Amino acid sequence: MLMPLELISFKLCPFVQRSVVTLLYKQVPFEITYIDLAAPPDWFLEISPLGKVPALRLDDGNALFESAIINEYIDDITPPALHPSDPLVRARNRSWIQFGEQCIVDQYQLTVAKNEDDFEAVRTRAQSNLAKVEAILGNGPWFNGTVFSLVDAAYAPIFMRYALIKPMDDVMPEADYPRLNAWAEALLALPAVRQSVVGDFDTLLAAYIRKNSPYAAERLIAAVAA
Ligand SMILES: N[C@@H](CCC(=O)N[C@@H](CS)C(=O)NCC(=O)O)C(=O)O
Known part of the structure; x- marks a missing residue:
């Protein structure tokens, strides 16, 4: 049980x-x-x-x-497993879950960048790392194709935050990251993703950014908080 x-x-x-x-x-x-x-x-x-x-x-x-x-x-x-059974595919999934940690760190550092130089440097690194994920994605809708996996769960938080700041700064433009955008769209439509944050998440995130970096707030959050 x-x-x-x-x-x-x-x-x-x-x-x-x-x-x-x-x-x-x-x-x-x-x-x-x-x-x-x-x-x-x-x-x-x-x-x-x-x-x-x-x-x-x-x-x-x-x-x-x-x-x-x-x-x-x-x-x-809690079977059935989301993690693939093939050892190589499973290991590869683990590698990209681990890589996703760096994408999360990039995104976090963007929200606390104190000035233009820091912000632009982090933004460049974030985009370069996103491009590496874009390069290995298939036709979707999920990371492994038609089957949802733990890699999908691992990247959903990144896409939710980039979607929030998109009106101010589109870090992941569709023209440059078509597969990432399609993946993000599929994930953000999923109830398990939509319900994975508290109801006032946008407001809390905006307040957090404001508190930690007025500069990043000016660049990122006008669209998510009055
Ligand atoms: N590699 C860890 C990273 C977790 C992490 O960095 N959590 C942050 C909050 S988002 C934290 O607890 N920070 C507190 C600290 O570093 O003291 C994981 O995947 O669980």
Whole structure:
């Protein structure tokens, strides 16, 4: 019998969102607990050695950390598997999930860039990394073709955030990234993705950007917050 799962979260975390997408897509019951990352509770630091979310607590006292690992565990205990069975395809999927972490970091750094030079440098790097994903994508609609996988869950948070800032800055223009745009469109139409963030996500993200970088706020958020 499936044990209740508790996902430890921060409302704006794209890595947490990878796991929420997986849980919702697989219709796995779970609870979500939000913590203050600036003042993490002791019990959290005991289960997440780097002090990072997501962490996943099981009701038998065990806990896991790292979004990619958590997602594989969720997938393993809730068949049918989203992760491919072929060892090479599975390994390749893991590689691109790992690469997606850098795409998330690029995107985060864009939202905290303090000035034009920083912003442009990060934007260039983000686009260069996105181009590497564009180059290996097939016809879709998902990363592996017709079958949804953990790679899809891993990239959905990136596309949601780029879609939010698109009215101000289209980092992933259709003309240059046609396959990424088609993939993003398919993902953002999925209920498991649409429901994977809190209701006031746009406002919270805008406030976060404003607080951390007035410069990035000016470049990115006019369209998502009054
Ligand atoms: N590789 C980790 C990255 C997780 C991560 O960086 N989470 C951020 C929030 S989005 C965090 O907890 N930061 C707190 C810190 O670095 O102290 C994963 O995939 O789970």
